[in-house]
Amino acid sequence: MTARGRYFPVLLVCLLAGTSAADAASAASDPFGGRFTESARVGEDQAQVIYYRASDALAAGAANVYLDQELVTALKPGGYTVFCVSPGRHMLGAYLDDAPDYSGKTRELYAAAFKAGATYYLKVREEGLNQPMPVSKSTAEVELGDTREQIHLLSRASRAEPCRYYDFLDDPTFSVRDFSILADTAFNARGGMTEDGNRAVAAILDGLERVNAQIIRVEVEGHTDPMGTGSDNQAQAQRWADGVRRALIERGVPQSVVTATSAGSRMLVQHSCYGSRSEQQACYSPNRRIAVRVEVRTVKAR
Structure with missing residues (x-):
């Protein structure tokens, strides 16, 4: 089926x-x-x-x-x-x-x-x-x-989940897939997820579904730029990670397999930006991101 x-x-x-x-x-x-x-x-x-x-x-x-x-x-x-x-x-x-x-x-x-x-x-x-x-x-x-x-009654059990069935390969293939979502486009100034952010999350799941990949574990990690205090950056990155985690769960990923953590500004991809504040913010934009690492098992479709 x-x-x-x-x-x-x-x-x-x-x-x-x-x-x-x-x-x-x-x-x-x-x-x-x-x-x-x-x-x-x-x-x-x-x-x-x-x-x-x-x-x-x-x-x-x-x-x-x-x-x-x-x-x-x-x-x-x-x-x-x-x-x-x-x-x-x-x-x-x-x-x-x-x-x-x-x-x-x-x-x-x-x-x-x-x-x-x-x-x-x-x-x-x-x-x-x-x-x-x-x-x-x-x-x-x-x-x-x-x-x-x-079939005559509606289940009231909130902890009963839809069963996800897979036709397992005799020699299943395990892999890890990494994705990155830019926070500047995924979240608005109030911290809510934008349409671009929702589309980015949907694209990740749609791509996994097309190859019939069973999701084993998802690690969501928020990252900020080095501007601001360490504590503020830690909190902001956690909010972004939590937002992406919620979006994944809303689209059917079991909450028990998704974690959200913050790396603050400790793992920069863009260093040493100069100029005015706005110029630095533009230069540092690649750092403001949410990394999504998905461990999957590739299976055959029924």
Whole structure:
């Protein structure tokens, strides 16, 4: 699937509240989407969760799945959901029939560290226990063959991310790509990003997408000229770096892989400018920049 290379929705959903009575009745009569096929790998910037209920589950009600105390979906027997999280510690669990007060999200959920690039197959425990039941891939994919995607609810889990799938090369190519954005054109006098700055950030990401490069890590570093005090230059360069970092995240780069630091005026590319203040500012302009270093893994498009 060509759309899997970047921003793929976590859940295909319809929100019952606010829909017509006919639409609500239709969704309620068939809350499922397509059948489970095969799990794909995610990159090192995410962990993938496949949560499901067996089709022969004895309890007829819904099992509300929570991620970090926010509702993901309500799994019915024979339903599954797929979502991704940033690597690290998260709380996760499923509660049978805790509507309408949804008390499960305020209780202590199962907490675990999710590893980068891993896929977790988790099954709802039908005996009333709320922690997920880890299942091996071979067992899960057999049981998932009888399930369909749960699509009737909108996920409220703010820490659930769109999964980014890649078709990895047998011998993947790792590389580092360096970019530079001029601060004079990227930011206005008030410190806000200009259209030129937004276009520069978009051009970086568009170029990486064209070669199907998986972003592993991004280091954003702000630089100023030597005019002004050291503390002011350090702060200004940090503001520029933070602005570019925000722009990258707004365009879909996971915030967990982007760092922003300041080099102040310690790494000049243009030295010894003379003349009036305006002449020096013009001469020193190449120093006022934001360096963007991107570590990537080159992959094949699906």
